[in-house]
Amino acid sequence: MPVNLPLPQADNLKPVAGVELGWAEAGIRKANRKDVLVVRVAEGSTVAGVFTRNRFCAAPVQVCREHLAAAKGIRALVINTGNANAGTGHLGLANARATCDAVAAKLHITTDQVLPFSTGVILEQLPVDRLVAALPAAIASAKPDNWLAAAESIMTTDTQPKAASRTVQIDGKTVTLTGISKGAGMIRPNMATMLGFIATDAAVAQPVLQALVSHAADHSFNSITIDGDTSTNDSFVLIATGKSGAAVVDRAEGPAFEALREAVTGLAQELAQMIVRDGEGATKLMTIRVEGGKDVAECRQIAYAVAHSPLVKTAFYASDPNLGRILAAVGYAGVDDLDVDRVNLWLDDVWVARDGGRNPDYLEEDGQRVMKQAEITVRIALGRGNAEATVWTCDLSHDYVSINADYRS
Amino acid sequence: MPVNLPLPQADNLKPVAGVELGWAEAGIRKANRKDVLVVRVAEGSTVAGVFTRNRFCAAPVQVCREHLAAAKGIRALVINTGNANAGTGHLGLANARATCDAVAAKLHITTDQVLPFSTGVILEQLPVDRLVAALPAAIASAKPDNWLAAAESIMTTDTQPKAASRTVQIDGKTVTLTGISKGAGMIRPNMATMLGFIATDAAVAQPVLQALVSHAADHSFNSITIDGDTSTNDSFVLIATGKSGAAVVDRAEGPAFEALREAVTGLAQELAQMIVRDGEGATKLMTIRVEGGKDVAECRQIAYAVAHSPLVKTAFYASDPNLGRILAAVGYAGVDDLDVDRVNLWLDDVWVARDGGRNPDYLEEDGQRVMKQAEITVRIALGRGNAEATVWTCDLSHDYVSINADYRS
Structure with a gap:
């Protein structure tokens, strides 16, 4: 029984202009469950992330780092559960890249504009054919008000989906932030990993976004522990679409930056605490x-x-x-x-x-x-x-x- | 059920010339159980120890460090269970010193020739009157072939006593080593602490003895873990009486030193592994x-x-x-x-x-x-x-x- 963790209500999860989410049932590990999520991100968005420090970092984490470093403008995220694609060597890297290739081809973008995430069994190869076969359904179902289904589709041993929204005033404009997370132990035997995703329609310059995501991670996902174990796949990503109309936050200081930092950090804390509330066997x-x-x-x-x-x-x-x-x-x-x-x-x-x-x-x-x-x-x-x-x-x-x-x- | 941990047999525990052990039932925490041990050490023995690195170190650990530093020649150890005398401030220190005073008066030695050890409840004051009242019985019962009873008298949540002996040839003389240990979790809610004591009739110069005890601790008691918690009272003490007749080991090198180091370290490993075998809930x-x-x-x-x-x-x-x-x-x-x-x-x-x-x-x-x-x-x-x-x-x-x-x- 999770500790004071109410089920999120779809009506309370605000769409973020410029972000669409779609899911599918690929049968990665089990049939008849949402196990693939595609997040489409509008052109011109900035995206930044922080990733596991585990030396055995998973193939998708390595590809995320490469694609963020390429700085071509991230346009899509693809997340699968049921297999972590960790400890899988060169074939694992090839499978993570093949997944990005497939998403890119369908969305008419380039491979390095796609970020891949995996969570699940360690030391087994990703069934990339089944994953790719499910992508058309995930892309076809993508829509802005799909955050609850998105939270459900990244669950592994979580007892319930984790999602939250908030708004903050910047430059007199209302800026929206919505996020989802998953995780119940830092590592599970077969079902692993903490994942967190937050999107906002604020406009944020890339270096400022990186400062925001690092600060928020330090005060949220990097400040929780269930059993002290750090997963091979932990990832936290922040997306800023700029669709709110608020001016670009292009300096890591000043009132707009501070308001946004407080909102991002607060939401990240809420999502991180949801993971602890749903910790394996947690009663407190x-x-x-x-x-x-x-x-x-x-x-x-x-x-x-x-x-x-x-x-x-x-x-x-x-x-x-x-x-x-x-x-x-x-x-x-x-x-x-x-x-x-x-x-x-x-x-x-x-x-x-x-x-x-x-x-x-x-x-x-x-x-x-x-x-x-x-x-x-x-x-x-x-x-x-x-x-x-x-x-x-x-x-x-x-x-x-x-x-x-x-x-x- | 401990893991492959046979009950020690009194006949297998060899007396160490120059060491006598006596116990009593002081009722420190519970009635009708051995909870006080006095170890008498012959004049001219050397004694060295290593102690917890926990900053909340217990009063007896502080007094042990002082009395070893005074270098007056340790003549007695006094160990109680049922109360750790940790987190007890100035009164705790005074109680540890009062215990040493009482032992010293009865044995006609000085206070700084006595080392005190406590294990048990944290944050409660030591019932020093009951402890002191039991000292005459403990001293009266002291004898060389009392190692099994000594091992029993320092048990807290251990499911069985831990003791072992071995011999080694040095300079053509047979040198005996016998030791006891206790501990089941690194800390218990009320019953705390790892303790280890080894005595040998080898003759060992003080700085060499310190090198031996440090090496043995690093490769035994400092290389085990049950739950990662370090007690406030952990202590490991090595006593060398010199009664075997073997020449004094006065350099930390050479065949005699190496033979003794191997014997001390091997015995310490055996005693340390006994603690893990008896670890709380251990099945492996x-x-x-x-x-x-x-x-x-x-x-x-x-x-x-x-x-x-x-x-x-x-x-x-x-x-x-x-x-x-x-x-x-x-x-x-x-x-x-x-x-x-x-x-x-x-x-x-x-x-x-x-x-x-x-x-x-x-x-x-x-x-x-x-x-x-x-x-x-x-x-x-x-x-x-x-x-x-x-x-x-x-x-x-x-x-x-x-x-x-x-x-x-």
């Missing part, structure tokens, strides 16, 4: 906020140590206010000159640890009350600077083990 | 061996990424040869210039991944056969140098979640 959403650090890097390091600790995660699953586990994770996070006597810890509004030890006024019943909630903020103050960072994660439950141990059996 | 022992690295650090980094991956650990629990999970962990381990096309992977004798992709000759039934075993070696060859490292870990099972989630409920 935890926000781990570390403040008072010397720099952001050490704040993130400590937040991730807490978020990755199986002992912390099982304590949250059990609603057990096991404070020592959180402090111990802070202590072993690798910040060598940390003065633990300055560390303070709160669970929501409950002051748990004070100056490195148990707060004398702390009552276990107060901790217990917070731990029973479905959403909990862990706030850790380091007392050594002004930097801060936030990471979102979920608990570690019996269902996580069942899902991951029993998947192929 | 995995040896993760990374070879062909540029340096040991990157080999360890990759081995730990594999050993800590919840997805790898659940796959082993399920006996599911999920190769992509291991390769993905290698890829995200943080070795930025890793050429994945040179990576090879074996499960025992089965060549699974070749040159970064699936070995064309690999059959899933072969992987399945190995995965069903209780002990499995994962060998990863990086093809970029001659360094290597080995890490031991266990799988992640339903019982791990149950043990850690249900502990206090």
